[in-house]
Amino acid sequence: MRLAHVTDLHLGAEEPSVVAGLRADLIAQAPDRVLVSGDLTMRARDDQFRAAVELLQATGRPWTCVPGNHDLPLDRPGRAFEPLGAYRRLVDPDPEPLVREGGLLVLGLSSPRPYLWKGGRIGPAQLARVEHDLAGPAELKVLMLHHPVFRSPQRPREALVHGADAVVRAAAAVGIDVILCGHDHVAAQVRLDGGVIGLMSGTACSWRVRAGESQSYTLLDLDGDILRLTVRHWRDKTFQEASTTEWHRDSNGWHT
Template identity: 70%
Template sequence: MRLAHVTDLHFGAEEAAVVKGLRADLIAQDVDRVLVGGDLTMRARDEQFAAARELLDSIGTPWTSVPGNHDLPLDRPARAYGGLDAYRRLIDERTEPVVRDGGLLLLGLSSPRAYLWKGGRLDAGQVRAIETELTADAELKVLMLHHPVFRSPQRPNEALVHGVTAALRAAAAVRTDLILCGHDHVAAQARLPGGMIGVLSGTACSWRVRAGESQSYTVFDLDGDRLTITVREWSGSAFRERSTTGWRRSGDGWLP
């Protein structure tokens, strides 16, 4: 099984050369599915959603998305009353998709909130969704949301999504393997409680990079009880391998 995690595309603040390079590299990686971690747009405008959709459809691979906080309108009344209407209309009517595809079991959760625009939240209903949707056996159980559930070495003072403690407890109880996040625009990995792997992917194609980072995305290769995680980073002319980490599944969860 081969997956790619692409997040924080931020169409409306994209770099055209990076978009072109991202498309070419995702096609070359020949992944089974692209997982899109939110912030497809910069300002939740129709043309920005359309550009994101055009890119994803052009890869020729199944893809699954969750919304990010930038996929809510910036205008507060529109954010409160329209919410994710444009996302549902132009990207996917499901903001919390469940995918069962071969050995993959994926639950996507919508963490943006109009009243917590930056920080996001996972509520009790979403915790119950983790407990019910991720109970079935699968080769790889993946939980995906936009806001982070762990702090990266690059940004150690950033806030975590509200409700993170209950969500992590529920995910560990059903033996989730991977929790995929974005939002912070950095690439990082961590072993989470319960032996789960937490992954942050950087901004895939926008100019909104953090100091010391470039645009990046993540590729996952599962072979039995071994998982290889590769960060692919924009080098100025193409995406290239930045780092590769091997993980092994044990009775105590995943070990690096």
């Protein structure tokens, strides 16, 4: 099984050459599914959503996404009254998708809130969905949200999503393998409580890179109880392998 984790496209603040490179590399790497953890757009404009969908469809791969805080309008009345209106209309009417496909089980949660635009929140009803929808057997269980549930080594002072500890506990309780996050624009992976893997990727194709980082996305290759996480970053006008980490699963979860 091969998945691609792509996040923080920020169409509207994109580097056109990186967009083209990302499309070409996803086609070449041929993941079974592309998982997109939010911030498809920079300002939640219709044309930005359409450009993001066009990019994802052009890869020719199935894809699943959740909204990020930039996918809520920042400067329009819709932010208060219909914050995910454009997202639902142009991307997916369900901002919290559930995918069961072969051995893959994925649940996406919508973490942005109009009143917590940067920080985000996961509430009790969403935790209940984790406990219910991800309780069954699967080769790989993935939980995806935009805001991070762990701090990266690169940005150790960044805020976590409200409810982060509860999310990780719920994930561990039902045997989730990987929690995918975005928002911080860095590539990072850690072992969370319960042996769950926490994974972030950098901004996929925008100019909003952090110091010392480049645009990046991550491939997840599952082979039995081995999961290889390969960061592919933008260098010399192409996406190329930056690092690969091999994780092993046992009765105590995942270990490097």
